[in-house]
Each structure stands twice: as C-alpha cells, then as structure tokens.
Amino acid sequence: MASRLFTRLKVLFVVVLSASGAVYAQNALTRSVTVDGTQRQLLVYLPQDFQPSESLPVLFCFHGGDDSAEGMMRFTADFRPLADSERFIAVYPQGLIFEGSSHWNSEGPYDNGTDEIGFTRAMIDLLVRDYAADPARVYACGFSLGGNLMWDLACYLGDQVAAVASVAASMWEWTLEDCSTTDRTGILSIHGTEDSYNPYNGNQYSISIASLNAHWSSLNGANKSPLTSTVSPGVTRYLWDKGDGCHTVEHYRIQNGPHSWPSFSKEVIWEFVSRYNSSGLIGCGSEVELVIDRYNPETRQLTLNVRNLPAGSFEIRRSSTGSFQSFRPRIEIDQDTVFPLTIPSVPRDTLLLQIWERP
Numbered sequence: 001m002a003s004r005l006f007t008r009l010k011v012l013f014v015v016v017l018s019a020s021g022a023v024y025a026q027n028a029l030t031r032s033v034t035v036d037g038t039q040r041q042l043l044v045y046l047p048q049d050f051q052p053s054e055s056l057p058v059l060f061c062f063h064g065g066d067d068s069a070e071g072m073m074r075f076t077a078d079f080r081p082l083a084d085s086e087r088f089i090a091v092y093p094q095g096l097i098f099e100g101s102s103h104w105n106s107e108g109p110y111d112n113g114t115d116e117i118g119f120t121r122a123m124i125d126l127l128v129r130d131y132a133a134d135p136a137r138v139y140a141c142g143f144s145l146g147g148n149l150m151w152d153l154a155c156y157l158g159d160q161v162a163a164v165a166s167v168a169a170s171m172w173e174w175t176l177e178d179c180s181t182t183d184r185t186g187i188l189s190i191h192g193t194e195d196s197y198n199p200y201n202g203n204q205y206s207i208s209i210a211s212l213n214a215h216w217s218s219l220n221g222a223n224k225s226p227l228t229s230t231v232s233p234g235v236t237r238y239l240w241d242k243g244d245g246c247h248t249v250e251h252y253r254i255q256n257g258p259h260s261w262p263s264f265s266k267e268v269i270w271e272f273v274s275r276y277n278s279s280g281l282i283g284c285g286s287e288v289e290l291v292i293d294r295y296n297p298e299t300r301q302l303t304l305n306v307r308n309l310p311a312g313s314f315e316i317r318r319s320s321t322g323s324f325q326s327f328r329p330r331i332e333i334d335q336d337t338v339f340p341l342t343i344p345s346v347p348r349d350t351l352l353l354q355i356w357e358r359p
Contacts, residue, residue, distance in 0.1 A: 028073065028080075028092075031130075033122040040119050043069045043092040046131065047083045054359045057088040057137035058127050059273065060120070062146030066101035069094040076143060076261050082270055087359055089133055093123060095146075104142075104149045107156070108174035116149060117156050124160055139273035141165040143261050144197065148206075151175050154216070158183025162280075163273040165190070168259050170198040170206035176215060184247040186276040187216040190265055192257020200253075213240065213251055221245035232264075246280025283310050290316075290355055293340050295348075302346040305339045306355065313358040318346070324354045332358070 028045045047056070061079060063072035069092035073080070079090040095102040098112055105114035120140070127133040140161050142150050147169025154164050155175060163186030170191075191209050193200045202208035207215075217224070222240035226249075231237050234256065240249040250272055254262060275281055288310070293303040304316075316331040317324040331343060333355075 031126060033119070033126055035115055035118045035122050038096070038114075040096070040122070041069070041094040042123055043073055043094070044127070044131070045073070045080050045083055045090040045092075047087055047089070050089075050131075052132040054087065055132050055134045056359070057139065057274065058091060058124070058133045059083075059088055059270065060091045060093060060123070060138075060140040060142075062093055062104060062140065062142035062149055063095065063102070064142075064144030064146050065095075065103060067146075068102060072143070072146075077141075077266060079266055079270070082266055086270060086274065088270075088274075089127060089131060091123065091127065093119065104145050106148060106152055106172055106175065107178060108172055117152065120153060120157055121160065134277075135160070136278040137162060137274075137276070138278075139163050139165075139276070141167065141269050141273070142169065143167045144169055144259065148172065148198070151179075151212075154185045154187065155179035155181050158185045160278075161185060162278050163188070163276040165265075165269040165273060167261055167265050167269075168192065168195055168198055170200075170202060170209065171212045171215075172206055173204075176207055176211075179215075181219075184220045184245055184280065185216075186247055186273060186280070187220065187249040188251070188269065188272045189213070190252040190254070190262060190268065192254040192259065192262075194256050195259045197259040209251065209253075213238070213249055216240075217249040220247035220249055222247065222249050226251075235262075235264075242281060242284065246284030247276075248281070283308075288355065290353060292353075295346070297348055300344070300346050300348070302343045303340050304343070304353075305341070306333060306337070309333065309335055309337075309355075311335060315356045315358050316343075317354045317356050319352040319354070324352070324356070 028043045031044050032039050032041050061072055061077050073092045083090040095104050096114055105112050105116050124138055128135050138161050140153050147166035150164040150166040151171040153161050158181050165188040167190045191200055200209050217240035221244040223243045226238040226240050229237050236253045238251040242248050289307045291305045293305060295302050314333050317326055
C-alpha cells in the first residue's frame with residue numbers, strides 16, 4: 001500500500017489502495033550511539049533512491065531475545081522491500097549481551113540497569129539529525145522479548161513514538177502497575193492462543209491479552225467494545241475504534257498459534273502504524289472528503305471539491321482498474337488550492353479517484 005488514503009468518495013467513485021513496484025535493495029548502514037557511556041548499535045536501512053528532503057517516517061523493529069538486528073532484518077521481519085515501496089526508514093536496534101545472550105531490559109523487578117528508553121531516544125535523535133527523519137512519524141514494533149519492550153515504549157516514550165506493534169509479546173505485570181502515562185499511542189498486537197513463552201491468558205509475570213487490550217483502549221479513549229472480523233482461517237481481527245480521541249487499539253488473535261512471527265505481520269504492522277502521527281490518526285477530527293460536483297460525458301470535463309484537507313502536499317490520482325496513476329499533467333493540491341477544481345479530458349472509464357499524500 002503505497003499511500004495513505006484520506007478520501008470518502010461518493011456516487012460511483014471507489015477507493016482502493018494502490019501498490020507500487022520497488023527494486024529490492026540490500027544496503028543497510030551500521031550506526032552507533034552512546035548511552036550512559038555504553039556504545040549501542042543499530043542497522044539503518046534507507047529505501048532505494050533515498051533523499052533527505054523526503055523527511056521519511058521511521059519504523060524501529062526490535063529483535064527477540066538471543067537474536068540479533070541482522071537476524072531480525074534478514075530472516076524474521078525483513079521490512080526492506082516494504083520500506084522501498086512505501087518510503088520509510090527501517091531500523092533494527094541491537095540488544096546488549098546479558099547473561100550470555102542478547103537481551104532487552106524492561107523496567108521492573110528484574111531491571112538490569114540498561115536504559116532502553118534512553119537508547120531509543122538517542123536513535124530517534126540520530127535519525128532526525130542525520131537523515132532528516134520525520135519526528136512526528138516514529139513507529140516501533142518488536143517480536144517476543146522485543147515485543148515486550150513495546151509496552152515500555154508506549155508507557156514511557158509515548159511523547160515520541162506515535163504507534164507501536166507487538167508480536168507474540170504480552171505486557172509485564174510491573175509495567176502495567178507503573179504505567180502512569182497520559183500519552184496516547186496507537187496500539188497493535190498480534191498473538192497466538194497457544195503461545196507458550198508469552199501465554200495468551202497471562203501468567204505470574206504478565207497480564208492477559210484481554211487485560212492488555214482493555215488497558216490501552218481505556219487509555220486511548222477508544223470504544224469499549226471491539227469490532228470483530230475474520231481475516232483468514234483461524235485469524236480474528238479486533239478493532240477498538242476511536243472514541244473521544246484519535247487513537248485506536250487493534251489486535252489479531254491467531255487460534256492455536258504458537259510463539260512465532262506470522263507471515264502477514266509486516267504488512268499488517270505498516271498498514272496500522274502508517275496511519276498515525278504524533279497527534280494520532282492522521283486527518284482525525286476532520287474527515288477528508290472528495291466530492292464530485294459534476295461530470296460532462298460529452299466534454300469529459302470533471303469538477304470536484306475536496307473538503308477538510310490537512311496541511312501537506314497531496315495529489316489526485318485516477319484508475320480504471322488496478323493501481324492508481326497520476327494525471328498528465330499531475331494534479332497537485334494543498335490547503336491553498338482553490339476549489340471547486342475542474343479537470344479536463346477525463347475518460348468515463350477512469351473515474352476512480354484517490355487522494356495521495358506526496359512525500
């Protein structure tokens with residue numbers, strides 16, 4: 001999905017998500033930051049043809065316990081092709097060795113003194129400084145122990161991380177007890193019911209997934225009852241939609257699923273987090289509408305209005321079937337565009353319109 005859609009189209013107009021091809025690139029840069037006198041490492045993947053002027057979003061991906069940044073990038077959660085097509089910076093932090101294996105430290109009774117929150121802040125600073133990353137669109141995801149860390153980031157770094165996604169990882173009891181934040185954060189979790197490492201119904205160390213969702217939906221001001229849908233055999237999606245705020249909670253329940261990273265996770269994670277910035281759901285509070293005023297089939301002239309367009313640079317694209325394409329010449333719009341807007345020479349079979357946010 002190569003764009004965020006802000007449209008609610010009327011009459012015979014249809015919204016679809018478009019995809020763009022990308023050439024898969026391998027380059028990843030090893031960078032380091034110093035936190036409390038300790039040098040910490042991270043792999044930074046810049047999408048193909050990266051330009052600092054783009055000010056791209058950032059997605060951190062934290063590996064599981066006893067794994068590595070490179071292993072996470074190459075084998076578990078390779079976001080590189082998606083970063084190329086969707087235009088974001090993918091970052092793989094490296095955990096420190098603790099008691100013989102790579103590890104992520106969590107606040108609580110087993111705190112080993114490693115400042116993972118400080119590490120994340122330092123990484124954000126580096127990306128904004130060196131790659132002009134967009135500080136309003138910083139996201140994080142993690143698997144297993146790296147996923148457990150997501151709840152610390154949401155609790156203690158919600159002022160800088162717009163949305164988090166946790167895979168096969170519950171929330172520690174002590175994190176819940178100490179989580180006094182009022183910062184709202186987009187919340188996504190993906191979890192199997194037969195996860196033996198992080199049990200779905202909790203244990204003496206962690207809370208149940210039901211309790212986790214209840215906590216975050218309450219904090220986010222989301223609706224009390226979720227909308228449910230079956231997305232594939234054995235996979236149920238729960239959505240606590242935005243209520244009095246602009247933040248949601250989403251959960252994918254995998255019936256009989258083990259402690260693993262499901263194959264659909266990358267696409268689901270990016271689709272979820274990319275709808276957020278530091279204020280919440282992008283465009284929340286003033287739904288953007290593309291309204292067709294009239295279309296003359298003889299002259300092929302189209303007149304339309306766009307309402308509630310947020311700040312930024314956008315483009316109107318068209319399609320008959322398949323992916324959306326730019327008009328020729330391009331039709332670029334922003335808050336200074338004068339509407340209604342008239343577009344000449346629009347064939348009837350291309351009256352599928354989309355508003356595309358430009359990088």
